[in-house]
Amino acid sequence: VGVASCAALMHPAMIMVHGQRPLAELPGPPRRRGQLHAHRVDAPLVAAVSAGQADAAAQLLAAGENPNDPDEKGQTALVAATLHGDRDLVEALLQAKASVDLANANGVTAPMVAAHLGKEGILSLLIDASCNLEAENAAGATALVAAAEGGQLESASRLLEAKADVNHVGAMGSTPLFAAVQDGHHEVVRCLLEAGADADHVLVNGASCLMLAAQLGDMESVLALLQAGAEVDKRDRDGSTALILASQEGHEALVPLLLDAGASVDLARQGSSALMVAAQAGHGTTVAALL
Numbered sequence: 671v672g673v674a675s676c677a678a679l680m681h682p683a684m685i686m687v688h689g690q691r692p693l694a695e696l697p698g699p700p701r702r703r704g705q706l707h708a709h710r711v712d713a714p715l716v717a718a719v720s721a722g723q724a725d726a727a728a729q730l731l732a733a734g735e736n737p738n739d740p741d742e743k744g745q746t747a748l749v750a751a752t753l754h755g756d757r758d759l760v761e762a763l764l765q766a767k768a769s770v771d772l773a774n775a776n777g778v779t780a781p782m783v784a785a786h787l788g789k790e791g792i793l794s795l796l797i798d799a800s801c802n803l804e805a806e807n808a809a810g811a812t813a814l815v816a817a818a819e820g821g822q823l824e825s826a827s828r829l830l831e832a833k834a835d836v837n838h839v840g841a842m843g844s845t846p847l848f849a850a851v852q853d854g855h856h857e858v859v860r861c862l863l864e865a866g867a868d869a870d871h872v873l874v875n876g877a878s879c880l881m882l883a884a885q886l887g888d889m890e891s892v893l894a895l896l897q898a899g900a901e902v903d904k905r906d907r908d909g910s911t912a913l914i915l916a917s918q919e920g921h922e923a924l925v926p927l928l929l930d931a932g933a934s935v936d937l938a939r940q941g942s943s944a945l946m947v948a949a950q951a952g953h954g955t956t957v958a959a960l961l
Contacts, residue, residue: 713741719750724759727751737768744775752780757791770801777807785825786816793825803834810840811849818846818862821855826862836865843873851879856890869900876906884912884928887921892928902931909939917944917960920953925960935960 718726784793817825883891
């Protein structure tokens with residue numbers, strides 16, 4: 671129970687790119703009709719873009735190369751250009767009728783990459799090109815989830831301004847708010863809450879964002895969630911509460927905060943109260959805070 675009850679259910683929606691989680695190694699979902707393109711062993715445009723050869727890419731486009739042809743790995747020119755942060759090339763690809771919502775073999779679209787890496791200029795181009803803000807990758811993550819996971823406040827704000835769904839539900843019941851809390855991006859947490867994120871939405875196991883933040887010992891997120899009206903004694907399917915999880919992990923600084931918010935010390939998970947789990951885990955200072 672405990673960590674497994676909240677954090678282990680949080681599936682990263684992205685992968686490592688330039689020191690952050692990348693966006694290209696998850697198995698991709700089937701593309702919608704109209705998005706299917708045969709993979710090419712010879713895909714010079716994708717090769718040029720992936721190598722950062724903007725001049726060669728421009729020449730290929732001028733020669734009529736199809737901007738939507740993926741390479742043999744399923745990578746697309748628009749996603750590759752976005753990864754490189756080349757706004758001019760992204761604009762050229764869009765002018766050449768590159769599909770703004772074409773996913774690579776891993777279900778990743780250019781808006782997801784731009785949002786995750788904080789490429790706001792490119793993201794604005796893609797939004798202006800009427801990209802689908804609710805397109806999902808294989809983990810059910812949208813561009814807003816990508817921004818939340820990357821801690822990209824400006825990207826998140828731009829997507830919300832464009833009416834991205836702040837409460838989009840993906841894999842395991844996760845939302846953009848869960849992604850921001852999971853990775854400790856406090857400014858994004860507050861931004862999402864101010865935009866109407868549901869502070870009491872739960873994962874498939876019944877865990878709330880407050881439980882996750884308490885389990886991680888994240889004081890700032892706990893404060894933001896409580897100020898947004900999160901239910902302090904919400905319980906997951908195992909009976910855990912935010913107080914029980916914080917106590918189990920030895921986050922004694924959270925105990926008075928949760929108690930002041932009305933958390934009950936009497937609620938138990940499978941017969942064990944917050945005091946009992948703290949004592950069993952040997953967290954003496956947490957025990958003292960609960961007494």
